[in-house]
Amino acid sequence: MAYWIASSPHNHLQSKTSALMRLVIYATIPGILTQWYFFGWGNIIHISLAIATALLTEFTVLSLREKKVSEQLFDGSAILTAVLLGISLPALAPWWISVIGSIFAIAIVKQLYGGIGLNPFNPAMAGYVMLLISFPVQMTSWQPPLELMSVPLDFINTLSVIFTNFTYDGYSVEQLRTHIDGHTMATPLDTVKTNLTLGLTITESMNNIVIGEYVGIGWQSLNLAFLIGGVFLLFKKAIPLVTPLSFLGSLFVCSFIAFLISPDSNASTLFHWFNGACMLGAFFILTDPVSGATSIKGRIIFGALAGFLVFIIRKFGGYPDAVAFAVLLCNMSAPLIDQYTRPRTYGHK
Amino acid sequence: MKLSDEYKELTWQGLWKNNPGLVQLLGLCPLLAVTSTVTNALGLGLATMFVLICSNATVSAIQQWVPKEIRIPIFVLIIAAFVTCVQLLMNAFTYGLYQSLGIFLPLIVTNCAIIGRAEAYASKNPLKQASFDGFMMGLGFLLVLIVLGGIREILGQGTLFDGADLLLGEWASVLRVEVFQLDNQFLLAILPPGAFIAMGFLIAAKNKIDAKLAEKAPKKANVEIERVRVNFDS
Numbered sequence A: 001m002a003y004w005i006a007s008s009p010h011n012h013l014q015s016k017t018s019a020l021m022r023l024v025i026y027a028t029i030p031g032i033l034t035q036w037y038f039f040g041w042g043n044i045i046h047i048s049l050a051i052a053t054a055l056l057t058e059f060t061v062l063s064l065r066e067k068k069v070s071e072q073l074f075d076g077s078a079i080l081t082a083v084l085l086g087i088s089l090p091a092l093a094p095w096w097i098s099v100i101g102s103i104f105a106i107a108i109v110k111q112l113y114g115g116i117g118l119n120p121f122n123p124a125m126a127g128y129v130m131l132l133i134s135f136p137v138q139m140t141s142w143q144p145p146l147e148l149m150s151v152p153l154d155f156i157n158t159l160s161v162i163f164t165n166f167t168y169d170g171y172s173v174e175q176l177r178t179h180i181d182g183h184t185m186a187t188p189l190d191t192v193k194t195n196l197t198l199g200l201t202i203t204e205s206m207n208n209i210v211i212g213e214y215v216g217i218g219w220q221s222l223n224l225a226f227l228i229g230g231v232f233l234l235f236k237k238a239i240p241l242v243t244p245l246s247f248l249g250s251l252f253v254c255s256f257i258a259f260l261i262s263p264d265s266n267a268s269t270l271f272h273w274f275n276g277a278c279m280l281g282a283f284f285i286l287t288d289p290v291s292g293a294t295s296i297k298g299r300i301i302f303g304a305l306a307g308f309l310v311f312i313i314r315k316f317g318g319y320p321d322a323v324a325f326a327v328l329l330c331n332m333s334a335p336l337i338d339q340y341t342r343p344r345t346y347g348h349k
Numbered sequence B: 001m002k003l004s005d006e007y008k009e010l011t012w013q014g015l016w017k018n019n020p021g022l023v024q025l026l027g028l029c030p031l032l033a034v035t036s037t038v039t040n041a042l043g044l045g046l047a048t049m050f051v052l053i054c055s056n057a058t059v060s061a062i063q064q065w066v067p068k069e070i071r072i073p074i075f076v077l078i079i080a081a082f083v084t085c086v087q088l089l090m091n092a093f094t095y096g097l098y099q100s101l102g103i104f105l106p107l108i109v110t111n112c113a114i115i116g117r118a119e120a121y122a123s124k125n126p127l128k129q130a131s132f133d134g135f136m137m138g139l140g141f142l143l144v145l146i147v148l149g150g151i152r153e154i155l156g157q158g159t160l161f162d163g164a165d166l167l168l169g170e171w172a173s174v175l176r177v178e179v180f181q182l183d184n185q186f187l188l189a190i191l192p193p194g195a196f197i198a199m200g201f202l203i204a205a206k207n208k209i210d211a212k213l214a215e216k217a218p219k220k221a222n223v224e225i226e227r228v229r230v231n232f233d234s
Helices: A017-027 A029-039 A042-064 A069-073 A077-088 A095-111 A123-134 A155-164 A188-197 A219-235 A242-261 A269-273 A278-285 A296-316 A323-340 B003-017 B028-033 B038-061 B068-093 B095-104 B106-110 B112-120 B127-157 B170-175 B192-216
Strands: none
Touching (some): A017 A219, A042 A069, A042 A077, A042 A155, A077 A123, A077 A278, A269 A296, A296 A323, B028 B106, B038 B106, B095 B106, B112 B127, B127 B192
């Protein structure tokens, strides 16, 4: 009788890629619902458009590459990419934004590098950055929260804006973004950045209508919802704890030091944490197992670098939000980080 | 090798097999930087081709008198002289194009494709062949520039030959073709990263065509010499 000798590990987790992807997609649901509550239907329309395009692109490229289409098409990775891209787009962007973005993300960023598991960059964020650089006007026309808008925006009107640039009643995106007093409403991050160049202090900026009671109407709840989704993922052990922890910690340290040095020109840590794509980046983007660092030490460095970059770009860069750029820069440095944080094998030097 | 065969080989090498843009990947800097429109690409491509022909001819003509040890500085001087000629000519006759090409016109001096041809071919071959080689290499480079410029101009602003009058004179403004109307420019295609991506696709397409050609080519039958095995024992 021959014994079958296996090497460790002896205990295998029997979950598949598709199960993990499905879990992450479920975890975005609170965020999407919050986005829907505060900003209307725009992002849900963009998410559906992005999913449809992503699946179509994935199907085309997979059949061109003569891969097993049925297996890889529905492993959830393309859908997750599309969902993340759809969430991060401005709600009133025209329809071709999400179409071009997901074609680029799937065909060029993911499949041309070898498909799932081989892409050096996070596809959703690379697609987002491509759009932001190529179409700056559309990609910075953020919709203000519904409660601040002077024109009510329902599903039909949102659909009409996305596909024809005008609502059913003839309002343009610019008019929709205008407050009742005639000012265009920007995102809280953008507002603070512009106000600083105008010589206003942070305290004065905090009185702006888009900030509301805490750090930004809509945006704070949105980030809270992604935080909740992220904690759900942590409990399910779908993502490692260290990456978001070190990212948020690093952002805290940077913004706290800056705040101590000059409280008038630096927003608080809470403002940085609960604005823009911070929580989405921390729990859903940086934790991407493919394009991130792999060891624990490596993940700590990876997250800390991302936090530092987010702060630097938000403070000194030309764009108000920085998560997508920071993620791409960290993706580039991930192989180097892995090189220098290789864990020691027991018994070896 | 017969003379006509040599010219055929030079043409094939310059335009396809050893194309400076697609295969040698030399002179990438101007290739990527100025190909945002067909006009720019054409202007720089013609300038490069002119310099390449003249420098190849000169290098070949003076090859006996150039000491081997200092040949590279001499090649650079010759190329720089021709580039200066081109620059002054363009400054005089196509001022708009001269401005839009900017620093990349004088930078032709440092284009490795030119000095590479001077070193690898012109300094060892007679005048006629060297000039012809310069022409074909220049043409290969020019074609890649034009294709890349065309792709980027169509994707970026939906036109072809925009601003052709800068290069060819007033009449050429009728050449401008509006392929489709874009409300917004697709900036990625116009910016350098778009050039890298488009270049990657061009190289991929060339490799794909090469693979197809290799597949179609008649396979050389392996002539095996069969030996009759004789077993004396049985």
